[in-house]
Ligand SMILES: Nc1ncnc2c1ncn2[C@@H]1O[C@H](COP(=O)(O)OP(=O)(O)O)[C@@H](O)[C@H]1O
Ligand SMILES: O=C(O)C1=C[C@@H](OP(=O)(O)O)[C@@H](O)[C@H](O)C1
């Protein structure tokens with residue numbers, strides 16, 4: 001059973017974490033944060049620039065700090081970045097501080113959704129398909145290990161997905177019992 005009202009979205013690049021989270025939060029009466037967007041607004045530079053200057057390790061340190069801070073709040077929906085689950089400390093915080101939704105996406109669709117993007121430094125490679133497949137092989141068990149809900153984003157638009165998720169989230173809430181007289 002969930003420890004707080006918080007909802008955390010995990011999954012690979014292009015699964016729709018940012019898009020679905022933005023829809024889900026107002027519908028649940030919660031506040032939306034995207035960890036990448038928080039990092040961008042705090043540093044004043046984009047994610048690619050952080051990777052350039054500080055390397056992936058520097059970015060992961062920032063990501064862990066932001067996730068620790070935001071997940072400690074109550075009443076938030078957080079769209080994480082695809083690699084947030086790599087660190088054990090992040091997995092532990094997400095798992096214990098809210099409900100974790102793992103958004104899955106078929107590789108072809110993931111490729112299409114991220115194709116025109118130059119903001120995801122890990123995809124600036126000669127073969128983004130192979131990169132996405134390799135990342136997924138490494139990360140899939142980590143997403144699954146902390147997921148309360150797993151949902152495929154391939155079949156539905158984000159509006160429909162948000163609606164389905166709201167139903168599934170309310171089904172896992174503890175019912176309030178009337179007092180016996
Ligand atoms: N369910 C969906 N149906 C169609 N397009 C989607 C869906 N979810 C996301 N997208 C599109 O895919 C792209 C990547 O989505 P985004 O929310 O940035 O993914 P993530 O944060 O998981 O990397 C965006 O252009 C978004 O509009
Ligand atoms: O998968 C990853 O390691 C990353 C995913 C990105 O976020 P999205 O999953 O929202 O694209 C962003 O955090 C960064 O480019 C690294």
Ligand SMILES: [Mg+2]
Pocket residue numbers: 017018019034036079080081
């Ligand atoms: Mg995102």
